């Protein structure tokens with residue numbers, strides 16, 4: 001039975017190194033720089049740029065891709081809504097494309113139907129830790145000259161046709177929020193192989209400082225102690241993470257294999273528990289692919305069992321709880337009521353776009369039926385126990 005710790009002496013050691021350095025200009029940003037180098041290496045990418053969270057990384061990826069006022073960006077509605085809120089943050093318009101019934105992921109066919117002359121980029125989401133079918137998506141993107149941003153907030157070390165997820169699009173964004181495979185409480189990072197995109201990501205997330213370069217993530221005292229120094233060459237945001245985040249994330253990165261493995265072990269127990277049940281359906285994983293199971297999700301494919309009833313019984317038997325999938329993004333009040341802090345003018349005036357009329361039938365079928373189980377069990381015995389309770393719950397409803 002496998003057992004690990006979520007946070008070890010290594011994270012504490014790196015944090016103490018930062019605190020011992022007293023955030024002086026000599027030591028500051030050392031951990032973030034180390035994290036960026038090691039993350040790029042681990043993800044087989046040329047550059048990694050760390051930021052405050054996985055929403056900021058998506059926003060900056062869009063800005064780097066040249067997405068701006070009135071452009072359209074295609075994204076899935078079945079995901080945590082940062083995947084489309086970032087589009088509005090970039091003053092652009094999210095256009096929702098439906099997902100696949102078997103994988104719950106955005107598809108090339110559905111993306112293609114939504115492409116217009118205004119489309120600038122595509123955001124693909126590796127929901128729950130599984131990559132969409134990226135080859136046909138990249139093909140369409142090349143055909144139409146669109147940039148592809150992988151939202152891999154929930155996906156670390158998964159494989160797509162043998163390739164590491166995070167190496168497939170023009171850029172890939174990851175989150176270190178507290179529930180993610182590796183965490184620093186908050187934090188995010190974006191990877192790319194493209195020199196120009198990397199420089200933009202750095203500059204835009206670093207207040208547009210001119211002295212920030214591809215490798216250099218911050219300005220130094222020598223830069224700024226000149227009265228004639230011109231700092232801001234372009235509009236930028238301050239999305240840089242602290243070195244404390246860098247320290248924790250670096251230690252988690254060094255332990256990433258075991259952190260991911262534990263989630264896969266939990267998922268294997270859950271998969272065993274639903275074997276033979278014809279009314280609970282897990283995400284379909286192709287033989288060529290590997291799922292990293294940020295969560296284990298099944299669809300309740302029956303009208304005989306009610307979602308709330310299933311959760312109640314599971315918890316009565318001792319289950320830890322079941323999450324629902326997020327409400328579809330376009331059904332969130334912010335979208336339905338166009339509460340976009342003034343940006344709705346860009347959308348209304350130009351396109352008469354109404355999110356109340358958007359229809360993604362497959363996502364609308366799946367979302368209310370999805371049961372999401374957490375996989376962050378650091379003791380395999382705990383995961384096994386939860387899987388047994390799941391089996392017990394299935395048996396209860398089968399016999400009823």
Ligand SMILES: Cc1ncc(COP(=O)(O)O)c(C=O)c1O
Nearest residue numbers: 053054055080082083153175177
């Ligand atoms: C798919 C997805 N995209 C983006 C985000 C945003 O990441 P963050 O919370 O770090 O801003 C999250 C998670 O939180 C997510 O699950």
